[in-house]
Amino acid sequence: MMHLILADSEIEKIPAEIKNHPSVLKNKSFILDASLHHSAMRKIKDWRRRGRPDIVHLFLLISQESILNKEGMLRIYVHTRNNEVIYINPEMRIIKNYNRFKGLMGQLFETGKVPVTGNVLMELKKERIEELLCKIKGKRILFTTKGNKKKIEDVIEEDSVCIIGGFPSGDFLSSFDEMVDEKICIYDRMLPAWIVAMEAIVAYENKFIANRI
Amino acid sequence: MMHLILADSEIEKIPAEIKNHPSVLKNKSFILDASLHHSAMRKIKDWRRRGRPDIVHLFLLISQESILNKEGMLRIYVHTRNNEVIYINPEMRIIKNYNRFKGLMGQLFETGKVPVTGNVLMELKKERIEELLCKIKGKRILFTTKGNKKKIEDVIEEDSVCIIGGFPSGDFLSSFDEMVDEKICIYDRMLPAWIVAMEAIVAYENKFIANRI
Numbered sequence: 001m002m003h004l005i006l007a008d009s010e011i012e013k014i015p016a017e018i019k020n021h022p023s024v025l026k027n028k029s030f031i032l033d034a035s036l037h038h039s040a041m042r043k044i045k046d047w048r049r050r051g052r053p054d055i056v057h058l059f060l061l062i063s064q065e066s067i068l069n070k071e072g073m074l075r076i077y078v079h080t081r082n083n084e085v086i087y088i089n090p091e092m093r094i095i096k097n098y099n100r101f102k103g104l105m106g107q108l109f110e111t112g113k114v115p116v117t118g119n120v121l122m123e124l125k126k127e128r129i130e131e132l133l134c135k136i137k138g139k140r141i142l143f144t145t146k147g148n149k150k151k152i153e154d155v156i157e158e159d160s161v162c163i164i165g166g167f168p169s170g171d172f173l174s175s176f177d178e179m180v181d182e183k184i185c186i187y188d189r190m191l192p193a194w195i196v197a198m199e200a201i202v203a204y205e206n207k208f209i210a211n212r213i
Numbered sequence: 214m215m216h217l218i219l220a221d222s223e224i225e226k227i228p229a230e231i232k233n234h235p236s237v238l239k240n241k242s243f244i245l246d247a248s249l250h251h252s253a254m255r256k257i258k259d260w261r262r263r264g265r266p267d268i269v270h271l272f273l274l275i276s277q278e279s280i281l282n283k284e285g286m287l288r289i290y291v292h293t294r295n296n297e298v299i300y301i302n303p304e305m306r307i308i309k310n311y312n313r314f315k316g317l318m319g320q321l322f323e324t325g326k327v328p329v330t331g332n333v334l335m336e337l338k339k340e341r342i343e344e345l346l347c348k349i350k351g352k353r354i355l356f357t358t359k360g361n362k363k364k365i366e367d368v369i370e371e372d373s374v375c376i377i378g379g380f381p382s383g384d385f386l387s388s389f390d391e392m393v394d395e396k397i398c399i400y401d402r403m404l405p406a407w408i409v410a411m412e413a414i415v416a417y418e419n420k421f422i423a424n425r426i
Contacts, residue, residue, distance in 0.1 A: 035310040054309045058274060065405050067412070096267050097248040098311040192278050199280070202415035 002068065002160050002204045003136045005077045006059050006193060007129055008173045009166025010052035012082055013109050015044055030106030049167050050081070056166060057101050058194040060094045066201050071209055074201070077132060078166065081173055085127040092121040129163075129174045136161055140180040143196050144172070147183035152203035155182050160204070164196045215281065215373050215417045216349045218290045219272050219406060220342055221386045222379025223265035225295055226322050228257055243319030262380050263294070269379060270314050271407040273307045279414045284422055287414070290345060291379065294386055298340040305334040342376075342387045349374055353393040356409050357385070360396035365416035368395050373417070377409045 012032050018024055021040035029036055034051035041047040056078055068074045069090055078086040086108065095101045104122075108114045114122045133140065138159035141152075156162075163180065165172055169190070176183070186199060225245050231237055234253035242249055247264035254260040269291055281287045282303055291299040299321065308314045317335075321327045327335045346353065351372035354365075369375075376393065378385055382403070389396070399412060 035313070058271075058309075061271060062275070062407070062411065065408050067400055067404070067408070070400075070402065096271075100248070187280055187283075189283065191280070194275070195278050195280070198275065198411040199415060202412060206419070 001073055001075060001138070001158075002156075002162065002201070003075045003077070003138060004063055004197060004200065005079055005129070005132065005161065005163045006056065006166035006197075007079045007163050009056050009078050009080050010050050010168070011056045011078070011080055011105065011166075012050070013106075018043055029102060030109065031102045033102065049170050052166075052168055053102055053105060054098065055168065055193050056105075057094070057098055058192075059164075059166065059197055060088065061096065062194050063197050063201060064088065064090075064092060064094050066205075068201050068205050068209070073204075073209065075136070079127075079129050079132060079174075081167075083126065083128045085125050085129075085132050087123045087125070089119070089121045091119075129176075130179060133161065133179060139182070142176050142180040142183045143186065143200070144183050145185050145190055146171075147185040149188075150182070150184045150186075152184070152186060152200055153207055155184055156200075156204055156207060158208055162200045164193050164200070166193050214286055214288060214351070214371075215369075215375065215414070216288045216290070216351060217276055217410060217413065218292055218342070218345065218374065218376045219269065219379035219410075220292045220376050222269050222291050222293050223263050223381070224269045224291070224293055224318065224379075225263070226319075231256055242315060243322065244315045246315065262383050265379075265381055266315055266318060267311065268381065268406050269318075270307070270311055271405075272377075272379065272410055273301065274309065275407050276410055276414060277301065277303075277305060277307050279418075281414050281418050281422070286417075286422065288349070292340075292342050292345060292387075294380075296339065296341045298338050298342075298345050300336045300338070302332070302334045304332075342389075343392060346374065346392060352395070355389050355393040355396045356399065356413070357396050358398050358403055359384075360398040362401075363395070363397045363399075365397070365399060365413055366420055368397055369413075369417055369420060371421055375413045377406050377413070379406050 018040040023040045027036045031053050032051035063076050076088040112124050138161040139157045140161045142163045231253040236253045240249045244266050245264040276289050289301040325337050351374040352370045353374045355376045
């Protein structure tokens with residue numbers, strides 16, 4: 001099984017301190033989105049990296065629709081800057097429309113579950129990344145430009161936990177020093193989270209589901 | 214060089230016959246989008262598959278941001294149902310916000326070039342897929358569920374032209390019978406266009422830029 005964690009993702013509710021800013025009131029969004037709330041965001045800490053539900057959306061569209069997930073060998077988690085973990089049901093089909101996706105995420109942050117009754121597709125828990133890591137089994141591989149230059153296929157094992165940053169720039173907020181088995185760098189420039197996810201997923205497919213056709 | 218063509222893509226201007234429908238007038242979009250114009254679209258031919266600029270957007274976000282493109286070894290073309298070809302400059306950064314992306318595509322369909330002056334990032338030409346194929350060199354590989362079950366790495370060559378369908382369901386509108394070297398099927402169920410693109414890109418990277426780190 002491959003576990004894939006998008007860590008320190010920049011997805012959150014509108015912070016209280018900018019709730020009444022005109023650009024926030026105008027857009028009626030429940031989720032902070034830098035493309036809508038740019039002018040309000042200058043008032044909050046770390047504003048240059050926050051409000052990026054688009055990164056989460058792209059990450060989910062790639063990973064949930066992948067061959068690896070269709071084969072039942074992938075588990076996805078979205079960890080946020082506020083130490084929440086969103087558990088994604090492997091059967092969930094991700095909404096392709098971005099605006100509707102944000103609406104659904106708003107509902108998740110409000111109620112903690114989507115849908116509220118029946119087969120749960122997403123669940124949000126207050127949890128630090130250490131707590132999540134303790135629950136899942138496998139070699140822990142952190143993708144970071146500060147890691148050792150290695151090929152994914154050389155480090156990945158049948159039970160692996162791959163950790164990718166869910167932010168547009170800068171470094172992880174969480175500390176991973178004693179918590180991971182390998183820190184690797186797969187390219188000499190920073191890559192978007194969804195590109196790292198695609199490289200990790202296809203590397204795992206090639207190594208462990210060779211006879212898929 | 215790897216050339217990647219999204220063929221028969223479902224991206225187009227609002228068709229004349231539904232221009233004055235309430236759902237079209239309300240949304241002020243220049244590009245047909247099934248998620249906005251659903252009720253109006255029932256009046257047009259093939260309405261179940263049309264109006265999918267989201268597929269083009271995801272395809273471009275994956276391919277243009279890939280390691281292969283950053284290494285200068287990828288060329289991207291979007292062919293449409295109306296026999297236009299959009300040439301994408303490898304240096305173009307794709308706008309991540311979906312609504313802004315559609316705005317830019319609207320401008321492209323209006324003027325034929327984006328931006329209108331200076332370094333052209335996208336250019337639209339009236340062109341059938343045969344005409345495009347005649348201009349580019351390489352082994353032509355069509356991805357289709359009707360193809361032979363083969364692994365991409367076994368058929369791909371250093372100069373390759375990969376053709377992927379840019380529609381949500383059904384079959385290609387263009388005919389490829391005498392025009393391609395291989396028709397291959399990489400999975401036993403239909404996959405979204407962006408997932409096929411990611412498999413093709415990573416297969417090419419593994420085979421031809423092995424020493425990338």
